[in-house]
Structure formats: structure tokens, C-alpha cells
Amino acid sequence: MEAKRIAAERAVDDVRDGMIVGLGTGSTAYYAIQRLGRLVQQGLSIQAIATSLQSEQLATQLGIPLVSFSEMTELDLTIDGADEVDSAFNLIKGGGGALLREKIVAAASKQLTIVVDEHKVVRQLGKFALPVEIVKFGYEATIRKLFQLGCEPILRARDGELYVTDNGNYIVDCSFNQIAAPVELHRELNLIPGVVDNGLFVGMTKKVIVGYDNGDVQVLES
Numbered sequence: 679m680e681a682k683r684i685a686a687e688r689a690v691d692d693v694r695d696g697m698i699v700g701l702g703t704g705s706t707a708y709y710a711i712q713r714l715g716r717l718v719q720q721g722l723s724i725q726a727i728a729t730s731l732q733s734e735q736l737a738t739q740l741g742i743p744l745v746s747f748s749e750m751t752e753l754d755l756t757i758d759g760a761d762e763v764d765s766a767f768n769l770i771k772g773g774g775g776a777l778l779r780e781k782i783v784a785a786a787s788k789q790l791t792i793v794v795d796e797h798k799v800v801r802q803l804g805k806f807a808l809p810v811e812i813v814k815f816g817y818e819a820t821i822r823k824l825f826q827l828g829c830e831p832i833l834r835a836r837d838g839e840l841y842v843t844d845n846g847n848y849i850v851d852c853s854f855n856q857i858a859a860p861v862e863l864h865r866e867l868n869l870i871p872g873v874v875d876n877g878l879f880v881g882m883t884k885k886v887i888v889g890y891d892n893g894d895v896q897v898l899e900s
């Protein structure tokens with residue numbers, strides 16, 4: 679927890695008055711939103727867009743002003759977590775089911791800062807099952823196509839119910855074990871009818887902040 683907190687809080691150092699900030703989702707992004715909330719209470723003037731209903735609710739509780747895409751065209755900075763980060767800064771995201779909104783917000787941001795603890799840093803992506811967001815209609819057929827791509831697909835469930843994203847879709851967690859070619863896999867997955875998007879974020883970030891269990895923090899930039 680401490681490693682996540684120090685990484686997330688460090689990322690907030692880059693936030694300036696007047697910025698439009700993307701609020702990530704998950705237990706690491708939580709600490710960034712908390713710190714932003716404290717700074718707003720002390721007079722920092724920002725506007726924010728959340729990547730999930732959960733983060734939106736937290737921001738509202740903390741008094742962080744929210745805007746929508748109808749009111750702006752570009753975000754200055756988004757701070758978000760990840761499930762895996764490789765040495766080329768390719769990411770797996772979506773463990774918390776928010777990958778679609780996260781990708782939309784990241785793609786509209788001048789800068790995406792990823793905050794992780796040291797255990798998320800890997801040599802090659804794929805040990806963490808890749809989340810794939812699919813529409814409900816024909817989901818059995820979509821899952822068969824995912825299987826044919828070489829993964830072991832598991833339809834995500836929570837508390838005995840199928841998990842439904844903020845966008846009303848299902849998530850399939852696809853175990854590939856190793857993802858040797860993330861760019862190609864990203865393309866192949868998104869070509870399957872029924873797939874809305876997948877948790878591979880390729881070439882989207884230039885800054886990764888890693889928190890360590892011993893309290894160190896490392897800022898990596900490409």
C-alpha cells in the first residue's frame with residue numbers, strides 16, 4: 679500500500695493551476711485522487727475527468743470539479759495505475775474493469791503518467807490475464823474467437839454475478855502467459871467482432887513512477 683501511495687503522490691507534483699487532469703481508477707490512482715483533493719481544498723484550481731464511476735464518486739466527495747468531453751478537447755495530464763508495465767512502457771490495464779474509459783481519457787491527454795508499485799514491473803507482459811471488454815450480445819461467440827487467438831478466456835464474475843463495466847459490457851480475462859508482440863495482439867483482438875477494446879496500452883505513456891516497498895520511488899521517463 680505504501681509503495682502505491684508514494685508513487686501516486688509523486689505524480690501529483692506535476693499538476694499545476696488551470697490544468698485539466700484525468701483521474702485514473704484503482705487502488706493506486708486512489709492515492710493520487712486523494713492528494714489532488716487535499717490540494718484543491720488548499721486552493722489548487724483544476725478541472726478533472728474521471729475514468730470510472732468509482733473515481734468520479736471519489737472526486738465529487740473530495741470537491742474536485744469535474745468536466746465532460748463536451749466542455750473541452752484535451753486533457754493536460756492523466757494519472758493512472760496499471761497491472762503490468764514492461765521495459766518499453768507497454769501496459770496491461772483493466773484489472774479493475776475500467777480499461778475503456780481509461781484508454782479514451784489517456785488518448786485525449788497530452789501526458790499519461792503511470793503509477794505502480796515495484797511488483798507490477800515485468801520483463802514481458804502476459805502473466806497478468808489481459809482484460810478484454812466485449813459487448814453482451816453474442817458473447818459466447820466472441821469468447822470462442824478469443825480462445826482461437828491462443829488465450830485461456832475467463833468471463834469475469836463478481837459475487838456470483840457476471841461483472842458488468844460502467845459501459846454496460848462484459849470483461850473477459852484472457853491468460854496468454856506471454857505477450858511477445860503487444861502491438862500485433864492489440865490489433866488482432868480489436869478486430870474481433872464483439873470486442874470493444876482490450877487492456878493493452880501500447881505507446882501511450884512516456885512516464886512511469888514506481889514505488890518500492892522500502893519507501894524509495896523511481897521516476898522513469900522514455
Ligand SMILES: O=C[C@H](O)[C@H](O)[C@H](O)COP(=O)(O)O
Nearest residue numbers: 704705706772773774775776
Ligand atoms: O481497470 C483498472 C485499472 O486499469 C487500474 O488502473 C489497474 O487495474 C491497476 O489497479 P491497482 O492500482 O488497483 O492495482
